[in-house]
Amino acid sequence: MSADKGTNRWLTAALLAPTSMWFLVMLIFPLIVILVFSFGERAAVGGYAAGFTLEQYANLPSRLKAFQNTMIIAPAGTLLCLLVAYPLAYYLALRVRSRYKLLLLVLVIVPFWTSLLVRTYAWIFILGGRGIPALLEWVGIEGVRLINTPGAVLIGIVYGYLPLMVFPIFVSLEKLDKSLLEASSDLGASPLKTFLQVTLPLSMPGIATGCMLVFILLMGEFLIPAFLGGGKVFFIGNALVDLFLQSRNWPFGAAVSVTLVVIMLITVSLYMRLMMRGKTGRDESLM
């Protein structure tokens, strides 16, 4: 029996070995390197020179605009996503016959797994000079500029991340005990009151999960501002591409990356704390 246990332990270790190697070499090691580099100095030819200085972090305000844009547009985009997604999730979860439910849900999720690059590119087309502005000109409204504005970036965000917001809200609404809704209306509550006092609070976990997922992805967004913001509306991600690939200022880029990850970690832990307070013992999974 004990020999058996020994083999079992070896088997477990062998099965986990490749994954552990990957985490070590491709996740932990690179993150440590970035952390170390962020305290280093810039070499004369670009790249990294060893050192220990807080200079890079002191220099962060020089990219303040990118941080500001990200910290304003990412939450705004998340909120807009929520506003568009909630009614759809509500409809799919509570109003559609179960036969079509899965099909419709799949139709919402499928775009998320296709190329964000190509889907965002479609909007360059639609919002660009020969798209909607040309149509508006045709009906007599002239001089409308859509592309390269914060509005264009927001549209791109809602388009790109809507599926990710719909899914968790759908899951939490779907799980909701329908008899609670009936009880509420039997007791004479108006539909609005039922929604505000029963449905909405019970779907809070889904809302929080969706918002967190979208917000986290938006913090590291590069493509949408690059395509639809046209150099005017840029995010931290765009600043990072510039720092690493154009100006080759690695230590400063490293400091910006570390700051980005720290902001994200703070957001996630705040979310976790909020969720822990909000519910006791109820289990909401991400997937």
Next chain:
Amino acid sequence: MRIYAIAVFLFLYVPIGIIVLFSFNAGRHASELRGLSVQWYGKALSNPFVADAFFTSLTVAFSVAVLSSLMGTAAALALQRLKGTMRVLFDGLIYISVMVPGIVIGIATLVALVTVFDFLNPILASLWPEGATPPKLHMGYASVIAAHTLFTMSLVIILVRARIAGMDRALIEASMDLYATPWRTFYQVTLPQIYPAILAGFLLSFTFSFDDFIISFFVAGANTTLPIYIFSSIRRGVTPEVNAIGSMVLAVSLVLLLTAQFLLRQRARR
């Protein structure tokens, strides 16, 4: 309510439809539709740069899918036996690898690997016999595949683990009681039950890798994947050829996704 839902579905699908429609444009300008033709598909497919990028993307995505389904499944099977600190540690790592933004993974991998290569290359050169050209480590296929696999491996672990959790343990015990060897139990009892999840994980990994831009952008070295090619073409201007390439990229991921969905549904029905 229903009208709203229809409007949102239109919002999701019309832009995709526009790209596909304009890819069949017979005219030479991207934004003027002048009749339909498949000429841009012919142009795109005979462009050696596109063919090259397409081949690179397929090779990378296939390698990523194979590696992550093998390693992810192995890890998911092992993790169910693991308890205590190790379990918490692995859960944390899986969580981090899914959550850290692609751009940070791309940058960190680039910086770390370039630093290691700069350190190793002179050593390799000094070890190599006089006259022969020493191997030079550089960013390329291996670095993209490794960086994509970090994310997709965790994805497979999550999918397969969910399937294992829903599995009937009694079957495994019955198999053991009937004196099947552990290998035979795995092959004849466990594997048939978890294989839809593995296959779905394989297809999702392929799709992720095939569509990824930002990680490849940093770590692909001199190689060009299809998304990188599209990105740089768009920078040069919108052409019907880009629409055709984009439509083909969408088609590849749509086919794979529908297959994955079909498999997951079969899984649910059992």
